[in-house]
Amino acid sequence: MKKTLSLAALCVLATAPALAQEGEIIRDGEYRYLEAQFGEAWAEQDERIDGRLNEIWEANGGKPPNILYILIDDVSFGQMGSRKLNYVTGIDTPNINQLAQDGLSLMRMYTEPSCTPTRTAFLTGRHPIRAGVEEVKVALVGEGLPAEEVTLAEVLKQAGYNTAHVGKWHQGDIEQAYPHNQGFDWAAFPLHQQVQLSLMIREAKDANNMLGYHLSGQSNQFGLDERFRPYGLVTGVEAEAGGMAREVDMEPGEEWTQAKYEEMNERYQRQILEQLDRLAAEDEPFFLQYWPLYPLNFAYPEQAISRNGGFHADKLQLLDSWIGDLLARLDETGEADNTIVMLMADNGLMYHYEGTSGLNQLIYRGGKTQHLEGGVRTDAFIRWPGVLAPDSAVGDIVHVSDLFTTFARIGNAMDYIPRDRIIDGVDQTPLLLEGEGNSRRDYVYVYEGAIMRSVVKQEFKMHLPAPGVPGAAAPVYNILRDPREEHAQIGNALWSGASFQDMVKRHQKMIAKYPHLPLGTGMPYEGIENLRPESELAREVFTSWQ
């Protein structure tokens, strides 16, 4: 298997930017504004940081550390990582709690408000809209992450990392967007996501989560178009870099079920363990992604394992035990001391199912799809033995795009970050190595899709006024005093309106200079070697109106 992968890896290298990039990284306006104030201190600090990183690499035989990045779907801040908060919800997450205890908690991690953009931000270090990415829909779209974007996997690969991806991907259904074409040596992933795989199925309808959308729910006597519902969509595929993808575990004509969804999740859990074993045995450092589909799931189990018992909550507790197994396996490989393990959620809960899913807004208001703190604040824990103090925490602002730049620096791969486009991701290595107060950002722009909806600066957050509405009417919240963003006071807006306006201008001027790139487009399902007849048909129907 090793040989095949190496060949495939060579193919990818041949198509990726092969040379170190020259010049400075291009930054957004707000960063430059801070840099003008703190640039000298940062430069001094960077020398220390470089020294420390060199020591770390030296101690590891000249190699940067492995990175295992676990991204969980749709879980609100506070739902995992704290034994005491586990009592509030009746969901036990002992393994994630232990991970938090063993490392650093990023107490103010901002994501994008939904799955696709958060993942794009992590992969590219850029606001997703710069790559044309707003939100990838569940069904056929013929769209996805453009080949022109340079992912963290591509960056780390050029610095000598082996890479693999297991689980949810959600970056589109076109060939250029597939993970094995975006820097991963090997990948197992579903072409679409959980709506197709766990919501549009009979069991979710039976659990009262789809109001009869499944065809078993009504006679459909006066309906015409059966393909208004999911039809012939590709499910899970596997592939090596540069190769064709192959759909697994699905026969022509077969109906997707909850049992198949659960098997898929179990398969990904098996595969992440296999990939870990395989990568740990190599000489090169590894970058391994585990992006589970759970806790999303819309049917009740035969017997709940959590005290909560909600259909998301129960699967979160199951997933926690799987993460325990994964970390135990990492210990067995002997690589735990040289491996950064990071775990976080991609955005807030799917609050629309609150009450029955068992997850809830807990502390921050709002959830998935929303610019409110409940949509974009998630738990985030990093374990890095010998470097990050156990049970430590920092209150600094971090955005998910910062991980791109930070992991690139830790992976000795800064030279491979592109210099021809804006990189929003701020290097947070100083925060990791020198502690609280060392973040190089005190701001976040919060988008919902293509629309900027909020601007965060320090503890203040402005909800931007709708077009044509006077700025003085824009509510500004103090999120320390008012975490649920419910008590705007006009004085705050009157004072800070101008400051927020300046921030937006700095951002917009840089967009004018470096315009957004277009979303990748193409024929859906190219590069899949065993398309089922119904998938072929779905694709034909999809393109029939063009």
Place this chain on the structure above:
Amino acid sequence: MKKTLSLAALCVLATAPALAQEGEIIRDGEYRYLEAQFGEAWAEQDERIDGRLNEIWEANGGKPPNILYILIDDVSFGQMGSRKLNYVTGIDTPNINQLAQDGLSLMRMYTEPSCTPTRTAFLTGRHPIRAGVEEVKVALVGEGLPAEEVTLAEVLKQAGYNTAHVGKWHQGDIEQAYPHNQGFDWAAFPLHQQVQLSLMIREAKDANNMLGYHLSGQSNQFGLDERFRPYGLVTGVEAEAGGMAREVDMEPGEEWTQAKYEEMNERYQRQILEQLDRLAAEDEPFFLQYWPLYPLNFAYPEQAISRNGGFHADKLQLLDSWIGDLLARLDETGEADNTIVMLMADNGLMYHYEGTSGLNQLIYRGGKTQHLEGGVRTDAFIRWPGVLAPDSAVGDIVHVSDLFTTFARIGNAMDYIPRDRIIDGVDQTPLLLEGEGNSRRDYVYVYEGAIMRSVVKQEFKMHLPAPGVPGAAAPVYNILRDPREEHAQIGNALWSGASFQDMVKRHQKMIAKYPHLPLGTGMPYEGIENLRPESELAREVFTSWQ
């Protein structure tokens, strides 16, 4: 000082029930219902518990442990005790966090929804309404905790404890209700509470918290009655058991100010340290109450110390440092190992000031005065070195009245619990000594004043229907899946309506058998030796219509 106190103590003993009580403690119906199911197992367990308590007393020279009980005003669940949640609010509570780390967290402590009833429940082990107590108002009322109620201080005193109270009392302005007439050897306390002392003052109006209620805020050109505002109210007093109270730090004609309020708080902090020193030097075990007035306060400090800076939040952080000083002093006395330290809040935040106070609802919805979880769920931490494991937690339901019975048992004072009235407080010693799952209650009746508004059983909570509204319309919430009580589902009510109805019936039948006692009444301000002329006048005016 010691001699005087002993004499005073004798006086109190002469008026309190002098003999051990005979027979079984009278329990509410729901407890009996559980006892019918688990009585045998409980009896067996009680033998073990008695053995263990005897060991603990033996190890302490035959004496039960000291009890230091700190009750903080109006703080929501999650606002203190967790370093990581401190990041959410920007309020640092390192000393309370350490206390939580050093002991047991009661993760499901229920209080009453406001100050007076919670304190009555703690002092008497009874639902406050059984003593006629609903809520004691801020101004003159001529009402209070009846002499006939037997307080925990009286119970522990008879078992040989020395007792003292420092800080908020809020059990009424009549002589029989004063703490030194309710079992405390010594007491320093304000006659009323923070509304008079920190809200109805010029500084709170200037801080925009009273909409000009203070007379400095408008000309009052067409007003008649100046005494509609606070007038001549007694402020802080001090007294020994059986003696007269004496108002301190207030001259005739003097206006109460924020500076005086802050001095009062600082004085109580000094006095709690003095009382601790005094009591620790005695041979007898002590029961010492510290009921701070902070964090309540309605003016901004000259310079905030917390990142949050809200007027409640900042004082909570200050109070935390004072508690650190108190615990350090306890260490210095050498009594820390023999002292149970308990800290909790009396009810949820004053949510009406949310946004500017800096406190917020955080996890549970609602606050002070409300039967919602946000009104009656508070943080509660117990440290008992050598007995309670550090950093432990239990998810069992506990009600504040349980502390009466539990401290009585730990204090070897069960014989002095009255046997002629219902005692709601459940003995939670098994929970403390044998851990999670050993609570003897899985229910709570939640009153707002005289009206039962909710019934809690396990993770379910029914909001009772208004009179005349059909039971099927009563919303039932699953508070693990829905901590904010926002997503009632009719199925829950249809199923559990009957079960909740049975619970209410069991409670009501016991009330019919043991009717509520009347609230204590009398002439306000009796027993104060230095009433100011304006206080005399206020009392005359108060009674002039009678």
